[in-house]
Amino acid sequence: xxxxxxxxxxxxxxxQIIYQIKQQxxxxxxxxxxxxxxxxxxxxxxxxxxxxxxxxxxxLEKQKIINLRPGRRAVINRFILSDSKKIQExxxxxxxxxxxxxxxxxxxxxxxxxxxxxxxxxxxDKGGNQSxx
Amino acid sequence: xxxxxxxxxxxxxxxxxxxxxxxxxxxxxxPPSGTVAVHFNSQGLPNxxxxxWSSFGLTIGLAVLFISISTIIDExxxxxxxxxxxxxxxxxDNVVVGFLVGxxxxxxxxxxxxxxxxxxxxxxxxxxxxxxxxxGVLLELLRPYKSNPRLVAETDTTALEKEVEQRLKHGENFIxxxxxxxxxxxxLFTVVPIxxxxxxxxxxxxxxxITVLFLIIGTALMIFYGGMRTxxxxxxLTVCYGMLGIRxxxxxxxxxxxxxxxxxxxxxxxxGMGIRFNGxxxxxxxxxxxxxxxxxxxxxQYLIGSDHPDExxxxxxxxxxxxxxxxxx
Numbered sequence: 341x342x343x344x345x346x347x348x349x350x351x352x353x354x355x356q357i358i359y360q361i362k363q364q365x366x367x368x369x370x371x372x373x374x375x376x377x378x379x380x381x382x383x384x385x386x387x388x389x390x391x392x393x394x395x396x397x398x399x400l401e402k403q404k405i406i407n408l409r410p411g412r413r414a415v416i417n418r419f420i421l422s423d424s425k426k427i428q429e430x431x432x433x434x435x436x437x438x439x440x441x442x443x444x445x446x447x448x449x450x451x452x453x454x455x456x457x458x459x460x461x462x463x464x465d466k467g468g469n470q471s472x473x
Numbered sequence: 474x475x476x477x478x479x480x481x482x483x484x485x486x487x488x489x490x491x492x493x494x495x496x497x498x499x500x501x502x503x504p505p506s507g508t509v510a511v512h513f514n515s516q517g518l519p520n521x522x523x524x525x526w527s528s529f530g531l532t533i534g535l536a537v538l539f540i541s542i543s544t545i546i547d548e549x550x551x552x553x554x555x556x557x558x559x560x561x562x563x564x565x566d567n568v569v570v571g572f573l574v575g576x577x578x579x580x581x582x583x584x585x586x587x588x589x590x591x592x593x594x595x596x597x598x599x600x601x602x603x604x605x606x607x608x609g610v611l612l613e614l615l616r617p618y619k620s621n622p623r624l625v626a627e628t629d630t631t632a633l634e635k636e637v638e639q640r641l642k643h644g645e646n647f648i649x650x651x652x653x654x655x656x657x658x659x660x661l662f663t664v665v666p667i668x669x670x671x672x673x674x675x676x677x678x679x680x681x682x683i684t685v686l687f688l689i690i691g692t693a694l695m696i697f698y699g700g701m702r703t704x705x706x707x708x709x710l711t712v713c714y715g716m717l718g719i720r721x722x723x724x725x726x727x728x729x730x731x732x733x734x735x736x737x738x739x740x741x742x743x744x745g746m747g748i749r750f751n752g753x754x755x756x757x758x759x760x761x762x763x764x765x766x767x768x769x770x771x772x773x774q775y776l777i778g779s780d781h782p783d784e785x786x787x788x789x790x791x792x793x794x795x796x797x798x799x800x801x802x
Binding site for chain 2: 341342343344345346347348369375376377381382385386387413
């Protein structure tokens with residue numbers, strides 16, 4: 341597992357951690373049952389506050405992506421919910437927020453659509469390449 | 474799912490035959506069921522009493538245990554060998570079971586004859602152990618080599634290597650983390666400390682020094698629970714062990730000359746797992762047969778075992794390349 345913290349990025353560190361873990365699960369680098377460093381260990385090696393890593397892990401646990409076990413390392417969940425209504429609602433909320441930000445930043449509807457399409461295309465390409473392997 | 478063994482089970486035949494012979498002899502001679510001498514001093518005089526059947530049961534249990542251990546060792550050996558090599562460890566069950574059976578047969582004779590002293594049956598032991606060992610050598614020589622294709626295919630990590638390089642050039646705080654925490658390691662470092670703690674508590678009233686000794690050893694062993702971790706960051710490659718993260722290796726990235734994926738056999742090349750040295754390189758691994766070999770600028774070699782060696786190799790290469798002092802392959 342890798343984590344890269346970009347100090348220049350406006351996104352909070354805990355969100356960077358969450359995003360990168362999710363990204364690696366999506367890419368297949370992290371698989372169900374894989375261990376993650378402990379909250380303390382991750383904070384130590386990243387040189388960040390323990391509350392930051394704990395916050396990231398708690399959020400991932402809430403989303404049922406990882407399983408936090410007392411006295412043991414966190415592991416990637418074997419059952420990641422894929423089609424629940426709750427996830428769709430959460431996503432919609434996130435999306436609304438992002439669209440509002442984009443419109444306020446001056447992007448047009450067409451620009452937003454283009455970004456979303458290119459992201460989805462990239463994911464499909466990577467998925468296709470992985471299945472070919 | 475059917476799992477096929479790579480090594481033939483008939484290599485354990487001498488040990489199994491010796492054990493079967495003991496069981497048949499026991500059934501035929503029917504040793505006394507009451508309390509008999511089960512322990513003897515150096516002169517062969519009894520100094521402990523108990524059930525003969527318990528002693529024979531213990532012997533049979535130990536023999537089965539050694540045959541099982543030997544089966545696992547031989548299978549690991551066969552799966553990891555790239556050409557036919559003589560596996561001396563395959564003689565483990567033959568020698569141990571031969572010794573146990575020889576001793577038990579001598580003891581059985583002692584019980585049936587009603588002698589006053591038990592003289593260790595060297596002749597029987599040497600005859601049976603020698604016989605099982607010799608047949609074991611012959612069978613090991615006859616054992617065919619079976620190629621075992623790698624179950625884990627190599628993964629393409631070019632994209633990962635590029636991504637790491639980019640992030641490093643961008644000045645991000647990049648860390649790579651991976652663990653090796655096999656089930657056997659977790660069991661070993663929970664069950665053994667618990668046994669030690671139980672012994673420590675039970676010995677408190679009679680021998681307090683044993684309590685202290687076992688408490689220290691038990692606690693020390695517990696520290697290793699948690700397996701091995703490999704962490705790579707801009708400055709160091711670090712290998713840590715146990716729940717406290719005891720650092721056993723730290724190599725500055727600037728000291729690394731060469732990084733490459735290396736295949737090895739835990740038994741053949743290092744004689745086991747853990748922290749090992751084979752005269753050429755120091756190895757750190759808890760399972761598997763692939764890892765990353767690191768050569769430092771002063772020509773020291775290290776092997777870091779990994780469940781994702783290609784990934785670790787790609788990350789290490791990217792780190793070393795960014796520092797610009799590597800010979801990459």
